[in-house]
Amino acid sequence: MSVQMIDYIWLKFQTWFGLVMNLAEDSRMIMMLVSCTMAVAFILNVQSGRTILQDVARSLANKRLKSRLDRQPSPINIAESGVIRRQLKLPLRWTHYEDLPMATVLENNGSTVILRIYTAPNFLPHISGAELGGSYHFVEAIFKWGILQSEHSIGKQKFCLEMQALHRCSKKGGTVEYLTVSHLFSLTQVKNERLKQIADNLKWILRPGSSIELPPFDLGSLLLPFAEGHYTYSGTYDNGEVKLPTTWLIDSQVSGVNSHQLAQFGVLYRTDGSRIRSNVREEQPLGTRSVHFHY
Template structure:
Protein backbone atom coordinates (compact mmCIF):
# COMPACT_ATOMS: atom_id res chain seq x y z
CA UNK A 1 0.00 0.00 0.00
CA UNK A 2 2.85 2.34 0.85
CA UNK A 3 4.42 1.79 -2.57
CA UNK A 4 1.11 2.61 -4.20
CA UNK A 5 0.84 5.99 -2.44
CA UNK A 6 4.46 6.80 -3.26
CA UNK A 7 3.85 6.06 -6.94
CA UNK A 8 0.63 8.10 -6.91
CA UNK A 9 2.48 11.02 -5.29
CA UNK A 10 5.22 10.91 -7.94
CA UNK A 11 2.66 10.87 -10.80
CA UNK A 12 0.73 13.75 -9.26
CA UNK A 13 3.90 15.80 -8.86
CA UNK A 14 4.91 15.08 -12.48
CA UNK A 15 1.45 16.10 -13.75
CA UNK A 16 1.57 19.35 -11.79
CA UNK A 17 4.98 20.23 -13.18
CA UNK A 18 3.79 19.39 -16.71
CA UNK A 19 0.77 21.70 -16.30
CA UNK A 20 3.01 24.45 -14.92
CA UNK A 21 5.41 24.19 -17.88
CA UNK A 22 2.57 24.21 -20.38
CA UNK A 23 0.95 27.22 -18.75
CA UNK A 24 4.30 29.06 -18.70
CA UNK A 25 4.84 28.32 -22.39
CA UNK A 26 1.37 29.62 -23.25
CA UNK A 27 2.04 32.84 -21.29
CA UNK A 28 5.25 33.36 -23.24
CA UNK A 29 3.42 32.62 -26.47
CA UNK A 30 0.96 35.43 -25.75
CA UNK A 31 3.92 37.84 -25.58
CA UNK A 32 5.75 36.52 -28.66
CA UNK A 33 4.18 36.15 -32.09
CA UNK A 34 7.13 33.98 -33.22
CA UNK A 35 6.65 31.53 -30.38
CA UNK A 36 2.91 31.47 -31.07
CA UNK A 37 3.63 30.57 -34.69
CA UNK A 38 6.05 27.79 -33.68
CA UNK A 39 3.55 26.28 -31.24
CA UNK A 40 0.79 26.46 -33.85
CA UNK A 41 2.99 24.67 -36.38
CA UNK A 42 3.84 21.94 -33.87
CA UNK A 43 0.17 21.40 -32.97
CA UNK A 44 -0.84 21.40 -36.64
CA UNK A 45 1.86 18.86 -37.46
CA UNK A 46 0.72 16.66 -34.57
CA UNK A 47 -2.87 16.88 -35.82
CA UNK A 48 -1.86 15.99 -39.39
CA UNK A 49 0.23 13.07 -38.19
CA UNK A 50 -2.74 11.88 -36.18
CA UNK A 51 -4.97 12.07 -39.25
CA UNK A 52 -2.39 10.30 -41.40
CA UNK A 53 -2.02 7.55 -38.82
CA UNK A 54 -5.78 7.13 -38.73
CA UNK A 55 -5.95 7.05 -42.52
CA UNK A 56 -3.18 4.45 -42.74
CA UNK A 57 -4.86 2.29 -40.10
CA UNK A 58 -8.21 2.59 -41.92
CA UNK A 59 -6.61 1.67 -45.27
CA UNK A 60 -4.84 -1.32 -43.70
CA UNK A 61 -8.12 -2.54 -42.20
CA UNK A 62 -9.97 -2.15 -45.52
CA UNK A 63 -7.17 -3.94 -47.39
CA UNK A 64 -7.24 -6.78 -44.87
CA UNK A 65 -11.00 -7.10 -45.33
CA UNK A 66 -10.59 -7.09 -49.12
CA UNK A 67 -7.85 -9.73 -48.96
CA UNK A 68 -9.98 -11.90 -46.67
CA UNK A 69 -12.93 -11.67 -49.04
CA UNK A 70 -10.68 -12.45 -51.99
CA UNK A 71 -9.20 -15.51 -50.27
CA UNK A 72 -12.66 -16.67 -49.22
CA UNK A 73 -13.98 -16.33 -52.76
CA UNK A 74 -10.89 -17.96 -54.24
CA UNK A 75 -11.18 -20.95 -51.91
CA UNK A 76 -14.38 -22.03 -53.66
CA UNK A 77 -12.95 -21.87 -57.21
CA UNK A 78 -9.29 -22.94 -57.15
CA UNK A 79 -7.14 -23.52 -60.23
CA UNK A 80 -5.87 -25.30 -62.25
CA UNK A 81 -8.39 -27.76 -63.68
CA UNK A 82 -8.40 -30.49 -66.29
CA UNK A 83 -10.56 -29.42 -69.23
CA UNK A 84 -12.62 -32.25 -70.70
CA UNK A 85 -14.28 -31.75 -74.08
CA UNK A 86 -17.31 -33.76 -72.93
CA UNK A 87 -17.93 -31.26 -70.12
CA UNK A 88 -17.38 -28.11 -72.16
CA UNK A 89 -20.20 -25.85 -73.33
CA UNK A 90 -19.67 -24.42 -76.83
CA UNK A 91 -20.67 -20.80 -77.28
CA UNK A 92 -20.32 -18.67 -80.37
CA UNK A 93 -19.58 -15.02 -79.55
CA UNK A 94 -20.79 -12.08 -81.57
CA UNK A 95 -17.58 -10.14 -80.90
CA UNK A 96 -14.05 -11.54 -81.20
CA UNK A 97 -11.30 -10.70 -78.73
CA UNK A 98 -9.52 -7.46 -79.64
CA UNK A 99 -5.88 -6.88 -78.66
CA UNK A 100 -4.42 -3.36 -78.56
CA UNK A 101 -0.85 -2.01 -78.15
CA UNK A 102 0.80 -5.42 -77.79
CA UNK A 103 3.04 -4.52 -80.72
CA UNK A 104 4.24 -1.28 -79.08
CA UNK A 105 7.74 -1.46 -77.66
CA UNK A 106 7.65 -0.87 -73.88
CA UNK A 107 9.82 1.73 -72.17
CA UNK A 108 11.28 -1.08 -70.08
CA UNK A 109 10.78 -4.80 -69.48
CA UNK A 110 11.86 -6.37 -66.19
CA UNK A 111 12.22 -10.06 -65.36
CA UNK A 112 12.17 -11.22 -61.73
CA UNK A 113 12.64 -14.50 -59.88
CA UNK A 114 10.42 -14.19 -56.79
CA UNK A 115 11.42 -17.59 -55.41
CA UNK A 116 8.31 -19.27 -56.81
CA UNK A 117 8.22 -18.34 -60.48
CA UNK A 118 9.45 -15.92 -63.14
CA UNK A 119 7.49 -12.68 -63.46
CA UNK A 120 7.63 -10.37 -66.46
CA UNK A 121 6.57 -6.75 -65.97
CA UNK A 122 6.38 -4.02 -68.61
CA UNK A 123 6.61 -0.28 -68.15
CA UNK A 124 4.72 1.69 -70.79
CA UNK A 125 2.99 5.08 -71.09
CA UNK A 126 -0.61 4.94 -69.86
CA UNK A 127 -1.97 5.64 -73.36
CA UNK A 128 -0.14 2.66 -74.91
CA UNK A 129 -0.65 -0.07 -72.33
CA UNK A 130 -1.31 -3.49 -73.85
CA UNK A 131 -4.99 -4.30 -73.32
CA UNK A 132 -7.66 -6.73 -74.44
CA UNK A 133 -11.42 -6.38 -74.85
CA UNK A 134 -14.29 -7.92 -76.81
CA UNK A 135 -15.96 -11.29 -76.42
CA UNK A 136 -18.06 -11.21 -73.26
CA UNK A 137 -15.51 -9.30 -71.21
CA UNK A 138 -17.66 -6.19 -70.87
CA UNK A 139 -14.64 -3.90 -70.46
CA UNK A 140 -11.00 -3.32 -71.34
CA UNK A 141 -8.37 -5.27 -69.40
CA UNK A 142 -4.82 -3.93 -69.37
CA UNK A 143 -1.71 -6.07 -68.99
CA UNK A 144 -0.32 -6.33 -65.44
CA UNK A 145 2.29 -9.09 -65.57
CA UNK A 146 3.09 -12.51 -66.95
CA UNK A 147 4.22 -15.44 -64.84
CA UNK A 148 5.36 -18.93 -65.84
CA UNK A 149 4.51 -22.41 -64.57
CA UNK A 150 6.46 -25.51 -65.52
CA UNK A 151 7.01 -29.09 -64.44
CA UNK A 152 8.62 -32.41 -65.28
CA UNK A 153 5.35 -34.09 -66.19
CA UNK A 154 2.98 -31.11 -66.55
CA UNK A 155 2.67 -27.37 -66.09
CA UNK A 156 -0.81 -26.53 -64.75
CA UNK A 157 -3.87 -26.74 -67.03
CA UNK A 158 -4.42 -29.80 -69.20
CA UNK A 159 -6.89 -30.44 -72.04
CA UNK A 160 -8.45 -33.83 -72.85
CA UNK A 161 -5.69 -35.76 -71.06
CA UNK A 162 -2.97 -33.77 -72.86
CA UNK A 163 -0.45 -32.25 -70.48
CA UNK A 164 2.02 -29.48 -71.25
CA UNK A 165 5.52 -28.64 -70.11
CA UNK A 166 5.25 -24.87 -69.75
CA UNK A 167 2.45 -22.38 -69.25
CA UNK A 168 2.67 -18.61 -69.59
CA UNK A 169 -0.07 -16.87 -67.62
CA UNK A 170 -0.70 -13.21 -68.51
CA UNK A 171 -2.59 -11.36 -65.79
CA UNK A 172 -4.80 -8.43 -66.87
CA UNK A 173 -6.97 -6.05 -64.86
CA UNK A 174 -10.03 -3.96 -65.63
CA UNK A 175 -9.40 -0.77 -63.57
CA UNK A 176 -12.93 0.60 -64.06
CA UNK A 177 -14.38 -2.71 -62.82
CA UNK A 178 -16.83 -2.66 -65.71
CA UNK A 179 -15.97 -6.17 -66.76
CA UNK A 180 -17.47 -9.40 -65.53
CA UNK A 181 -14.51 -9.75 -63.19
CA UNK A 182 -11.76 -7.44 -62.02
CA UNK A 183 -9.00 -9.79 -63.20
CA UNK A 184 -8.50 -11.76 -66.40
CA UNK A 185 -5.69 -14.27 -67.02
CA UNK A 186 -4.72 -15.46 -70.49
CA UNK A 187 -2.96 -18.82 -70.62
CA UNK A 188 -0.53 -19.86 -73.36
CA UNK A 189 0.40 -23.55 -73.36
CA UNK A 190 3.76 -24.99 -74.51
CA UNK A 191 4.91 -28.55 -75.23
CA UNK A 192 8.48 -29.77 -75.74
CA UNK A 193 9.66 -29.84 -79.35
CA UNK A 194 13.09 -30.32 -80.98
CA UNK A 195 13.23 -26.64 -81.90
CA UNK A 196 13.69 -23.51 -79.84
CA UNK A 197 10.88 -21.02 -79.48
CA UNK A 198 12.33 -17.81 -80.93
CA UNK A 199 10.16 -15.22 -79.14
CA UNK A 200 10.50 -17.11 -75.84
CA UNK A 201 14.29 -16.71 -76.06
CA UNK A 202 13.78 -13.10 -74.98
CA UNK A 203 12.90 -14.66 -71.62
CA UNK A 204 14.85 -17.94 -71.42
CA UNK A 205 18.24 -16.53 -72.46
CA UNK A 206 18.19 -14.09 -69.53
CA UNK A 207 17.15 -16.56 -66.82
CA UNK A 208 20.76 -17.34 -65.92
CA UNK A 209 21.07 -13.81 -64.51
CA UNK A 210 18.20 -14.29 -62.06
CA UNK A 211 18.98 -17.74 -60.70
CA UNK A 212 18.86 -16.46 -57.13
CA UNK A 213 15.47 -15.58 -55.62
CA UNK A 214 14.47 -11.90 -55.54
CA UNK A 215 16.93 -11.08 -58.32
CA UNK A 216 15.85 -9.01 -61.32
CA UNK A 217 17.17 -8.04 -64.74
CA UNK A 218 16.04 -5.49 -67.30
CA UNK A 219 15.46 -6.97 -70.74
CA UNK A 220 16.04 -5.33 -74.11
CA UNK A 221 12.62 -4.02 -75.29
CA UNK A 222 10.71 -6.48 -77.49
CA UNK A 223 7.26 -6.76 -79.07
CA UNK A 224 4.93 -8.44 -76.60
CA UNK A 225 2.69 -9.70 -79.41
CA UNK A 226 5.52 -11.94 -80.64
CA UNK A 227 5.58 -13.67 -77.26
CA UNK A 228 1.82 -13.54 -76.68
CA UNK A 229 0.37 -14.10 -80.12
CA UNK A 230 -3.13 -12.59 -80.22
CA UNK A 231 -6.11 -14.81 -81.03
CA UNK A 232 -9.75 -13.85 -81.60
CA UNK A 233 -11.37 -17.23 -81.00
CA UNK A 234 -10.58 -20.85 -80.23
CA UNK A 235 -10.26 -20.53 -76.45
CA UNK A 236 -11.70 -21.87 -73.20
CA UNK A 237 -13.00 -19.79 -70.30
CA UNK A 238 -13.82 -20.55 -66.67
CA UNK A 239 -13.59 -18.89 -63.26
CA UNK A 240 -10.60 -19.78 -61.12
CA UNK A 241 -7.56 -18.32 -59.39
CA UNK A 242 -4.26 -16.75 -60.38
CA UNK A 243 -1.29 -17.46 -58.12
CA UNK A 244 2.26 -16.19 -58.73
CA UNK A 245 3.59 -17.19 -55.31
CA UNK A 246 3.10 -13.68 -53.87
CA UNK A 247 -0.58 -13.04 -54.56
CA UNK A 248 -3.72 -15.14 -54.99
CA UNK A 249 -6.49 -13.54 -57.05
CA UNK A 250 -9.90 -14.64 -58.33
CA UNK A 251 -9.83 -14.41 -62.11
CA UNK A 252 -11.52 -15.31 -65.37
CA UNK A 253 -9.28 -17.71 -67.29
CA UNK A 254 -8.91 -17.47 -71.08
CA UNK A 255 -6.97 -20.55 -72.24
CA UNK A 256 -5.88 -20.57 -75.85
CA UNK A 257 -6.26 -23.87 -77.70
CA UNK A 258 -3.22 -23.24 -79.92
CA UNK A 259 -0.20 -25.06 -78.51
CA UNK A 260 3.28 -23.53 -78.81
CA UNK A 261 6.65 -25.25 -78.78
CA UNK A 262 9.51 -24.98 -76.31
CA UNK A 263 12.84 -26.80 -76.52
CA UNK A 264 14.12 -29.05 -73.74
CA UNK A 265 17.06 -26.67 -73.30
CA UNK A 266 14.74 -23.69 -72.79
CA UNK A 267 12.68 -25.68 -70.29
CA UNK A 268 15.88 -26.61 -68.43
CA UNK A 269 16.70 -22.91 -68.15
CA UNK A 270 13.45 -22.38 -66.22
CA UNK A 271 14.16 -25.39 -64.02
CA UNK A 272 17.61 -24.02 -63.12
CA UNK A 273 16.08 -21.21 -61.05
CA UNK A 274 16.22 -21.41 -57.25
CA UNK A 275 13.65 -21.07 -54.49
CA UNK A 276 14.15 -19.11 -51.27
CA UNK A 277 15.64 -22.25 -49.66
CA UNK A 278 18.19 -22.45 -52.54
CA UNK A 279 16.65 -25.63 -53.99
CA UNK A 280 15.96 -25.84 -57.72
CA UNK A 281 12.46 -25.05 -58.95
CA UNK A 282 12.01 -28.29 -60.89
CA UNK A 283 8.29 -27.70 -60.87
CA UNK A 284 6.04 -24.92 -59.61
CA UNK A 285 2.72 -26.24 -60.92
CA UNK A 286 -0.17 -26.25 -58.49
CA UNK A 287 -2.15 -29.42 -57.81
CA UNK A 288 -5.02 -30.20 -60.14
CA UNK A 289 -8.40 -29.15 -58.72
CA UNK A 290 -11.89 -30.54 -59.36
CA UNK A 291 -14.06 -28.56 -61.75
CA UNK A 292 -17.06 -28.90 -59.45
CA UNK A 293 -20.14 -27.10 -60.68
CA UNK A 294 -18.16 -24.48 -62.58
CA UNK A 295 -19.02 -24.02 -66.24
CA UNK A 296 -16.19 -24.30 -68.77
CA UNK A 297 -17.01 -22.72 -72.13
CA UNK A 298 -15.32 -23.06 -75.49
CA UNK A 299 -15.53 -20.15 -77.91
CA UNK A 300 -14.66 -21.26 -81.47
Protein backbone atom coordinates (compact mmCIF):
# COMPACT_ATOMS: atom_id res chain seq x y z
CA MET A 1 0.00 0.00 0.00
CA SER A 2 1.49 3.37 -1.03
CA VAL A 3 1.91 6.37 1.23
CA GLN A 4 -0.54 8.30 -0.98
CA MET A 5 -3.15 5.58 -0.58
CA ILE A 6 -2.69 5.53 3.20
CA ASP A 7 -3.12 9.32 3.36
CA TYR A 8 -6.24 9.09 1.12
CA ILE A 9 -7.84 6.42 3.29
CA TRP A 10 -6.97 8.38 6.43
CA LEU A 11 -8.55 11.56 4.98
CA LYS A 12 -11.75 9.68 4.16
CA PHE A 13 -11.83 8.21 7.65
CA GLN A 14 -11.38 11.66 9.18
CA THR A 15 -14.33 13.00 7.15
CA TRP A 16 -16.57 10.08 8.13
CA PHE A 17 -15.56 10.17 11.77
CA GLY A 18 -16.10 13.93 11.93
CA LEU A 19 -19.71 13.49 10.77
CA VAL A 20 -20.31 10.80 13.37
CA MET A 21 -18.82 12.95 16.13
CA ASN A 22 -21.01 15.90 15.13
CA LEU A 23 -24.06 13.68 15.58
CA ALA A 24 -22.67 12.34 18.84
CA GLU A 25 -22.38 15.83 20.28
CA ASP A 26 -26.19 16.06 20.24
CA SER A 27 -26.77 12.71 21.92
CA ARG A 28 -25.13 11.32 25.04
CA MET A 29 -26.25 7.81 24.09
CA ILE A 30 -24.66 8.05 20.64
CA MET A 31 -21.46 9.39 22.17
CA MET A 32 -21.31 6.43 24.56
CA LEU A 33 -21.93 3.97 21.72
CA VAL A 34 -19.25 5.58 19.56
CA SER A 35 -16.73 5.57 22.41
CA CYS A 36 -17.38 1.93 23.31
CA THR A 37 -17.39 0.76 19.69
CA MET A 38 -14.18 2.52 18.82
CA ALA A 39 -12.43 1.37 22.00
CA VAL A 40 -13.42 -2.26 21.40
CA ALA A 41 -12.39 -2.07 17.75
CA PHE A 42 -9.04 -0.64 18.75
CA ILE A 43 -8.40 -3.38 21.31
CA LEU A 44 -9.41 -6.15 18.91
CA ASN A 45 -7.17 -4.69 16.23
CA VAL A 46 -4.21 -3.56 18.30
CA GLN A 47 -2.00 -4.70 15.42
CA SER A 48 -3.40 -1.84 13.29
CA GLY A 49 -1.29 0.73 15.13
CA ARG A 50 1.86 -0.75 13.65
CA THR A 51 0.35 -1.49 10.22
CA ILE A 52 0.58 2.09 8.98
CA LEU A 53 4.24 2.30 10.02
CA GLN A 54 5.01 -1.04 8.41
CA ASP A 55 3.31 -0.03 5.16
CA VAL A 56 5.19 3.26 5.10
CA ALA A 57 8.47 1.48 5.82
CA ARG A 58 7.82 -1.08 3.06
CA SER A 59 7.01 1.64 0.56
CA LEU A 60 10.29 3.33 1.43
CA ALA A 61 12.32 0.11 1.46
CA ASN A 62 14.84 0.98 -1.20
CA LYS A 63 18.52 1.69 -1.52
CA ARG A 64 18.00 5.40 -1.03
CA LEU A 65 16.33 4.89 2.35
CA LYS A 66 18.90 2.33 3.47
CA SER A 67 21.68 4.73 2.56
CA ARG A 68 20.04 7.47 4.61
CA LEU A 69 19.57 5.21 7.63
CA ASP A 70 23.19 4.10 7.39
CA ARG A 71 24.37 7.73 7.34
CA GLN A 72 22.50 8.74 10.49
CA PRO A 73 22.56 5.84 12.98
CA SER A 74 21.25 6.10 16.53
CA PRO A 75 21.78 6.27 19.44
CA ILE A 76 24.67 8.63 20.16
CA ASN A 77 26.49 10.19 23.09
CA ILE A 78 25.89 13.94 23.28
CA ALA A 79 29.25 15.56 23.94
CA GLU A 80 28.54 18.97 25.48
CA SER A 81 31.77 20.43 24.06
CA GLY A 82 30.59 19.84 20.50
CA VAL A 83 26.97 20.99 20.87
CA ILE A 84 25.84 24.02 18.83
CA ARG A 85 23.64 26.32 20.94
CA ARG A 86 20.70 28.06 19.25
CA GLN A 87 18.09 30.38 20.74
CA LEU A 88 14.52 29.63 19.67
CA LYS A 89 12.41 32.41 18.24
CA LEU A 90 9.26 30.46 19.14
CA PRO A 91 8.74 27.85 21.87
CA LEU A 92 7.47 24.34 21.23
CA ARG A 93 3.67 24.07 21.35
CA TRP A 94 1.97 20.89 22.60
CA THR A 95 -1.68 20.64 21.55
CA HIS A 96 -4.31 18.18 22.85
CA TYR A 97 -1.81 16.47 25.16
CA GLU A 98 -4.09 17.39 28.06
CA ASP A 99 -7.13 15.68 26.49
CA LEU A 100 -8.26 12.18 27.50
CA PRO A 101 -8.12 9.71 24.57
CA MET A 102 -10.97 7.29 23.87
CA ALA A 103 -8.68 4.30 24.39
CA THR A 104 -5.10 3.78 25.59
CA VAL A 105 -3.36 0.48 24.88
CA LEU A 106 -0.08 -0.94 26.17
CA GLU A 107 1.53 -3.74 24.16
CA ASN A 108 4.56 -6.04 24.38
CA ASN A 109 5.78 -6.64 20.82
CA GLY A 110 8.63 -8.92 21.89
CA SER A 111 11.20 -6.13 21.63
CA THR A 112 9.79 -3.27 23.65
CA VAL A 113 6.69 -1.83 25.29
CA ILE A 114 4.53 0.24 22.96
CA LEU A 115 1.92 2.78 24.06
CA ARG A 116 -0.75 3.78 21.54
CA ILE A 117 -3.90 5.84 21.85
CA TYR A 118 -7.14 6.11 19.92
CA THR A 119 -8.94 9.42 19.68
CA ALA A 120 -10.91 11.54 17.25
CA PRO A 121 -8.61 12.76 14.43
CA ASN A 122 -9.19 16.42 15.27
CA PHE A 123 -8.10 15.76 18.87
CA LEU A 124 -4.92 13.85 18.08
CA PRO A 125 -2.02 15.23 20.19
CA HIS A 126 0.57 17.09 18.15
CA ILE A 127 3.68 19.26 18.48
CA SER A 128 4.39 22.45 16.53
CA GLY A 129 6.26 25.71 16.93
CA ALA A 130 10.00 26.25 17.41
CA GLU A 131 11.70 25.48 14.07
CA LEU A 132 9.58 22.47 13.12
CA GLY A 133 7.76 24.09 10.21
CA GLY A 134 4.66 21.94 10.68
CA SER A 135 2.52 19.92 13.09
CA TYR A 136 3.77 16.51 14.20
CA HIS A 137 1.06 14.14 15.37
CA PHE A 138 1.61 11.46 18.00
CA VAL A 139 2.01 7.93 16.63
CA GLU A 140 3.30 5.82 19.53
CA ALA A 141 5.63 5.81 22.53
CA ILE A 142 8.15 3.07 23.29
CA PHE A 143 10.54 2.34 26.14
CA LYS A 144 14.21 1.31 26.14
CA TRP A 145 15.78 0.10 29.38
CA GLY A 146 18.72 -1.56 31.15
CA ILE A 147 20.89 -0.86 34.21
CA LEU A 148 23.00 2.12 33.11
CA GLN A 149 22.15 1.20 29.52
CA SER A 150 19.95 3.94 28.13
CA GLU A 151 20.18 4.46 24.40
CA HIS A 152 21.22 8.12 24.42
CA SER A 153 23.76 9.48 26.86
CA ILE A 154 24.86 13.01 27.73
CA GLY A 155 28.51 13.66 28.42
CA LYS A 156 29.04 9.87 28.59
CA GLN A 157 26.55 9.70 31.45
CA LYS A 158 24.33 6.67 30.94
CA PHE A 159 20.78 6.39 32.21
CA CYS A 160 18.56 3.39 32.93
CA LEU A 161 15.35 4.15 31.03
CA GLU A 162 14.39 6.13 27.95
CA MET A 163 10.89 6.93 26.74
CA GLN A 164 10.72 7.68 23.02
CA ALA A 165 7.58 9.18 21.47
CA LEU A 166 7.33 9.00 17.68
CA HIS A 167 5.45 11.77 15.84
CA ARG A 168 4.69 12.19 12.15
CA CYS A 169 4.02 15.18 9.91
CA SER A 170 2.05 13.98 6.87
CA LYS A 171 2.15 17.36 5.13
CA LYS A 172 5.01 18.92 3.22
CA GLY A 173 5.25 21.83 5.68
CA GLY A 174 7.36 19.86 8.14
CA THR A 175 11.12 20.01 7.84
CA VAL A 176 11.20 16.19 8.14
CA GLU A 177 8.49 13.51 8.17
CA TYR A 178 9.27 11.95 11.56
CA LEU A 179 10.11 13.51 14.90
CA THR A 180 10.93 11.52 18.05
CA VAL A 181 10.74 13.06 21.53
CA SER A 182 13.03 11.43 24.10
CA HIS A 183 12.83 11.58 27.90
CA LEU A 184 15.71 10.14 29.95
CA PHE A 185 15.41 8.58 33.42
CA SER A 186 18.09 7.95 36.03
CA LEU A 187 17.86 5.50 38.94
CA THR A 188 16.56 7.04 42.18
CA GLN A 189 15.02 5.83 45.44
CA VAL A 190 11.77 7.69 44.81
CA LYS A 191 8.98 6.16 42.75
CA ASN A 192 8.07 8.09 39.61
CA GLU A 193 4.33 8.69 39.89
CA ARG A 194 3.85 9.54 36.23
CA LEU A 195 5.35 6.17 35.21
CA LYS A 196 3.22 4.27 37.74
CA GLN A 197 0.36 3.78 35.28
CA ILE A 198 2.81 2.13 32.87
CA ALA A 199 5.03 0.11 35.22
CA ASP A 200 2.18 -1.27 37.36
CA ASN A 201 0.43 -2.72 34.30
CA LEU A 202 3.43 -4.45 32.71
CA LYS A 203 2.58 -7.65 34.59
CA TRP A 204 -0.41 -8.08 32.28
CA ILE A 205 1.67 -8.06 29.09
CA LEU A 206 4.56 -10.35 30.00
CA ARG A 207 4.23 -12.40 26.82
CA PRO A 208 5.03 -10.99 23.35
CA GLY A 209 1.92 -10.06 21.40
CA SER A 210 -0.11 -9.41 24.55
CA SER A 211 -1.78 -6.07 25.22
CA ILE A 212 -3.99 -4.35 27.78
CA GLU A 213 -6.26 -1.32 27.74
CA LEU A 214 -5.23 1.15 30.40
CA PRO A 215 -7.49 3.48 32.36
CA PRO A 216 -7.56 6.68 30.27
CA PHE A 217 -5.05 9.39 31.07
CA ASP A 218 -3.77 12.39 29.15
CA LEU A 219 -0.44 12.05 27.37
CA GLY A 220 0.73 15.34 28.86
CA SER A 221 0.88 13.73 32.30
CA LEU A 222 3.31 11.14 30.93
CA LEU A 223 5.39 13.05 28.38
CA LEU A 224 5.61 16.31 30.37
CA PRO A 225 5.62 18.94 27.56
CA PHE A 226 8.50 21.41 27.48
CA ALA A 227 8.97 24.61 25.50
CA GLU A 228 12.76 24.68 25.19
CA GLY A 229 15.95 23.21 26.63
CA HIS A 230 16.33 20.25 24.30
CA TYR A 231 18.91 18.65 22.00
CA THR A 232 18.25 17.79 18.36
CA TYR A 233 20.07 15.69 15.78
CA SER A 234 19.26 13.48 12.77
CA GLY A 235 19.09 9.78 13.59
CA THR A 236 16.91 6.67 13.44
CA TYR A 237 13.91 5.34 15.35
CA ASP A 238 13.60 1.59 15.96
CA ASN A 239 10.72 -0.13 17.78
CA GLY A 240 11.96 -3.62 16.95
CA GLU A 241 9.67 -3.96 13.94
CA VAL A 242 10.11 -0.73 12.01
CA LYS A 243 13.19 1.43 11.51
CA LEU A 244 12.67 5.02 10.34
CA PRO A 245 14.78 8.14 9.76
CA THR A 246 13.84 10.76 12.34
CA THR A 247 14.87 14.01 13.95
CA TRP A 248 15.51 13.42 17.64
CA LEU A 249 14.31 15.95 20.18
CA ILE A 250 15.87 15.02 23.55
CA ASP A 251 14.72 16.75 26.72
CA SER A 252 17.70 17.95 28.78
CA GLN A 253 15.73 17.54 32.03
CA VAL A 254 16.37 14.05 33.40
CA SER A 255 13.64 12.37 35.48
CA GLY A 256 13.95 9.59 38.05
CA VAL A 257 12.68 6.01 38.29
CA ASN A 258 13.19 3.64 41.20
CA SER A 259 14.63 0.12 41.05
CA HIS A 260 11.26 -1.61 41.51
CA GLN A 261 9.70 0.22 38.55
CA LEU A 262 12.74 -0.51 36.39
CA ALA A 263 12.65 -4.20 37.35
CA GLN A 264 9.06 -4.44 36.11
CA PHE A 265 10.28 -3.72 32.57
CA GLY A 266 12.99 -6.37 32.82
CA VAL A 267 10.61 -9.29 33.42
CA LEU A 268 8.92 -9.00 30.02
CA TYR A 269 9.57 -11.77 27.50
CA ARG A 270 11.02 -11.66 24.01
CA THR A 271 9.64 -13.69 21.12
CA ASP A 272 12.38 -16.30 21.72
CA GLY A 273 11.20 -16.83 25.31
CA SER A 274 14.05 -14.97 27.04
CA ARG A 275 13.58 -12.02 29.37
CA ILE A 276 14.08 -8.50 28.01
CA ARG A 277 16.72 -7.52 30.55
CA SER A 278 17.87 -4.77 28.21
CA ASN A 279 16.70 -3.66 24.78
CA VAL A 280 18.97 -0.72 23.98
CA ARG A 281 20.94 -0.34 20.78
CA GLU A 282 24.70 0.15 20.79
CA GLU A 283 26.10 3.68 20.76
CA GLN A 284 26.95 4.93 17.27
CA PRO A 285 29.48 7.54 16.09
CA LEU A 286 28.12 11.00 15.36
CA GLY A 287 30.25 11.34 12.23
CA THR A 288 29.71 14.57 10.31
CA ARG A 289 26.32 15.25 11.89
CA SER A 290 25.69 18.13 14.30
CA VAL A 291 23.91 18.23 17.63
CA HIS A 292 22.04 21.41 18.53
CA PHE A 293 20.84 22.63 21.90
CA HIS A 294 17.77 24.85 21.68
CA TYR A 295 17.08 27.29 24.50
